[in-house]
Amino acid sequence: MNILKTTALVALMGSIAIPAMAEQRVLKLFTDASDPAPKAAFEQLVKGFEAENPDVKVEVNTFDHEGYKTAIRNFLTADSPDLANWYAGNRMAPFVNAGQFTDVSDVWEENGLKDSLGSALKSMTIDGKQWGVPYTYYQWGIYYNKDVYKKAGVEVPKTWDEFISNCKKFQEMGVDCLTTGTKALWPAAGIFDYLDLRTNGYDFHMKLTSGEIPWTDDRVKAVFAEWKKVLPYTTKNVAAIDWQDAVSNIVQGKAANYVMGNFAVATFKDGGMTNDTLGFMDFPTINPDIPRAEEAPTDTIHIPAGAKNKADAKKFLAYVAKADVQTKMNEELGQLPINKNSSVGDDPYLQAGFKILSTADGGIAQFFDRDAPAQMAKAGMEGFQEFMAYPDHLDAILERLEKVRQRVYKN
Known part of the structure; x- marks a missing residue:
């Protein structure tokens, strides 16, 4: 039982x-x-x-x-x-x-x-x-050679005017103020994005990349005017080198600054840099009245x-x-x-990235080739690359990008 x-x-x-x-x-x-x-x-x-x-x-x-x-x-x-x-x-x-x-x-x-x-x-x-x-997410910003800064006797800049002023000191030393490698196009977009975010702000940048603002707009031209200020102090023939080649310029002290994403730190260190020689700074202020936005995919x-x-x-x-x-x-x-x-x-x-991004009150941009459709992104980055080599082509570049905008966003 x-x-x-x-x-x-x-x-x-x-x-x-x-x-x-x-x-x-x-x-x-x-x-x-x-x-x-x-x-x-x-x-x-x-x-x-x-x-x-x-x-x-x-x-x-x-x-x-x-x-x-x-x-x-x-x-x-x-x-x-x-x-x-x-x-x-x-x-x-x-x-x-x-x-x-x-x-x-x-x-x-x-x-x-x-x-x-x-x-x-x-x-x-x-x-x-x-x-x-x-x-x-991960931050973008400016990675710099601390030893080059010490030799030049300059401080880490807070404003774009201070950055350009430092460039003159680096040039006197025979050092490029800014380096990059645009063979694959996208590194130039990081420079453009930050210049636009600092000149016009996050909302404008998002409207531009979503096709709501003409590339021939005077506010877009203002971004390239700021970019033109640093071109005389930028590594020559950047279209012929990859982003890793530009890292070598920083490692060897041939250049002082590099606008890049945090994933590049490992490459800097593979080249021999340490926390004592590699610095990081937020992109300097251009318009102090614009809330600070950042680039962080x-x-x-x-x-x-x-x-x-x-x-x-x-x-x-x-x-x-x-x-x-x-x-x-x-x-x-x-x-x-x-x-x-x-x-x-x-x-x-x-x-540093966590502090900068967590306190960004202006918004977080994704990166030009994420924020813009593929066709617009490719044309835009080709335009940025051309501008760095031939700044006097600007009007033709913007006219071309405007035609692409009208075609890409027509639907």
């Missing part, structure tokens, strides 16, 4: 347990985190979320980086996942405008993200609504409009936005958390 009772009890418990297990909900996440560091970061992220939400199972589908650019356009219109990673600013705008991303303003409001993720708020906002959550996570489990997807976004989660994730990525309450390690360049 006791055996029968025990058997019945086990059967009863089994009948209770089976439905409980069946209640575990599935959350589908599509990413392009195929490289080792991003892959490890996402694995850690998913593991942490599942530990806090044992009733949710996250199924991850990882695409290679280039293939994902095509895949996202397909799966957003067909069988959507619940979550997909992408990029901020004008890169997310087409999906927002096509109704393919979900408004997640409630996640921002309920979790105080307008404060904690405030530096990225503008780049995540369209029509007054937020359309995803950012989880990592930002990776994001979104909820597709066709997601089947939006409730858990919003929980996931709230989790990704947490300070401690972003700290751990970016330790794996070697980049910067967006949450201002996160922390970074003892790397001085990451510390």
Whole structure:
């Protein structure tokens, strides 16, 4: 009789347990985190979320980086996942405008993200609504040779006028004030972006890259006027060298300054530079009345409009936005958390970047070839490269870019 009772009890418990297990909900996440560091970061992220939400199972589908650019356009219109990673600013705008991303303003409001993720708020906002959550970015700015600065007897400049004044001192030493390598085009875009952000501000820059402002506008010409001031002190024939070649100019003391992203630090150090010889500064002020905006390509996570489990997807976004989660994730990525309450390690360049980006009240631009459509970006960067070699071609360059703008944005 006791055996029968025990058997019945086990059967009863089994009948209770089976439905409980069946209640575990599935959350589908599509990413392009195929490289080792991003892959490890996402694995850690998913593991942490599942530990806090044992009733949710996250199924991850990882695409290679280039293939994902095509895949996202397909799966957003067909069988959507619940979550997909992408990029901020004008890169997310087409999906927002096509109704393919979900408004997640409630996640921002309920979790105080307008404060904690405030530096990225503008780049995540369209029509007054937020359309995803950012989880990592990295700074651009000016990397410089500290020894060259000491030999020239100059201080790190705060304004563009001070920067140009320093250039004259470097020239007297036979050192280029500014170096870059534009063989691959994109490094010149970093210079243009910062000059525009400092001359006209974030909102103007976003309107320009989204096709709302003519390239022949006087305010655009003002950007090139500022750029022209530094050209006599810039490395010659930059179109013939790659960005890594320009790093050598800084390493060898042939040049003082380089507008570049933080990923280049490893290359500087491979060349023999140390924290004692490699400095980093924010791009100098041009118009002090313009709120300070920065250049920081930002990776994001979104909820597709066709997601089947939006409730858990919003929980996931709230989790990704947490300070401690972003700290751990970016330790794996070697980049910067967006949450201002996160922390970074003892790397001085990451510390400087975190401070600069977390306090940027003017907005975060993504980079010219992210903020502008591919055709416009290519034409623009070709124009920047030509201007650096032939500044007297400016009017023709701008006329050409204006024709491209009218063609690219006509729809």
